[in-house]
Amino acid sequence: MDRQVMMETARQMVATIDDLPTIPAVATQVLQLLNSPDVNVDEVADLMLTDQVMTARVMKMVNSPVYRPSQEITSLKRALVYLGLRHIKEVALTSSFINAFEDKGGVLEVGPCWEHAFGVGMVAKVIAEKIHYNDLEKAYIGGVIHDIGEVVLSYYRSAEFAAVLEQTRQRPVNLVDVEMATFGTTHAEIGYCIAEKWNFPEAYREAILFHHDPRGASSDPVLCSIINLADLFCSVRELNYGGRSWVSFNLVEEDGWQILKEQFPSLAQLDVERFCYELDDAVPDVKELVSSIFSRQ
């Protein structure tokens, strides 16, 4: 596979989509504000309150069992204080991304699709914690957005994508191989091009591009490996797009696992079995989060 050719194909595909959603202005402003050195919570809250949809999403996400506040948080400012300035970015981006594709339909069902996205975000954060990765929110956001290329395929190339998924449902074939045969590129390259259009920071673009191939990453292979493993684990437990593809893997042979172990040898001691069982236990929390995000109340 020639990555440059695949990338070019993806770029052309994305260029032909004329109604591609755009990132909301408020989200862009929030991200800019968060980058300024003397930012304070009041300013961010004031800005966010101008976007009611974003405010409502942030409140739902903060009160979800994944974040577990000790009592319900009812004001946006308290929510932002609770999250901490570093984490506002993750909810702002995630919330915009959900808005952009909400009600779009497509081949992938909204519920299972976001359960996988948030599941991978959550597991990525857990793995990041275990190896003391320096930026947990980055791991979380990267996890949530890693499959944006699939969301795009699901909506804009639905007939072909449905056929791709059908081929991967019962047989142990790799989704990216079938995508390659069908589109001449994969959801990783397509996701990268979208992230580029949306001006996602480079680290996220790289995470999207290399989440199936962490050895290819140059700036942050550890982040790509974290997301790669989180994706694999979610794909074999119940956060698997409702059983969309039949996935199996031998952990020690996975590049993501090897990269992380090279850098953090203590990971070899991880109780992988218990990790899977705990992941099963967390599935209801993720489902609850997704259903609360998509509820109209």
Added chain:
Amino acid sequence: MAISDKDFELLRDFIYNLCGMYFHSTKKYFLESRLTKRMEATGTKSAMDYYTLLKSPRGGEELRFLLDEVTTNETYFFRCVPQLNAIETKFLPEIVESKGKMGFRKLRIWSAASSSGEEAYTLAMMLLEKRATLLKDWIIEIVGTDINETVISQAKEGVYNSYSVRNVPELYKRKYFREEGGKFILSPDVKKFVTFNKLNLYDDTKMVFMKSFDFIFCANVLIYFDLAAKSKVVQHFYNNLQPYGYFFVGQSESLHGVNDKFKTVHFPGGFGYKK
């Protein structure tokens, strides 16, 4: 009796660390009901009292009773569907290909705690369905072993109640069972692929003769062994497994810390072990 989430987590962690069986939070009610029985039997008043008992010198003995409670009725046909799916979808075709290339056309499977035979016969039925295709001209050998002679005779007899067959797909039920007076009698076509023998997994002299298996299953037994015994038995399984073979334990069990040679292989809804 309801136990608090905190006590549940405490007990769950203690049991897991001691024997490698994990209670999912969805199984909290189940554990509660079994614990209630054991608390009545031991005269303990609260979950914490019972926890203290488990940690005491008498704890080992009590844990066995508790495990008996939680594993009872755990033997039925098509018990672990994710495992069976993984074998059918990937592991079996993969092994058939590796062995086929080397000119071997024999498949060997061991149900190492076969009890009344449900697991061994489930595999036999599944493979029988492939006699015309994937396993055409293959020799199939399935061995079931157990330490308990009563269950071995039951396995050999092959007569089951409706509870045992409740998960059997309709097609299999019609094809491989005959219903008579509320009992389900297994067809001789399935029985002839399976042999049952008495075996103590702890008996080294006999374990070394259980050679060259492609799949080994051992559910709900290792949890009764202490770490040293567990390591010894699992090492036997490791030695008795073909290089491309797979080893499976029960659905909520873990071999973490027992054997560092086996590698985990993950599939939808479960995992197995490989050399």
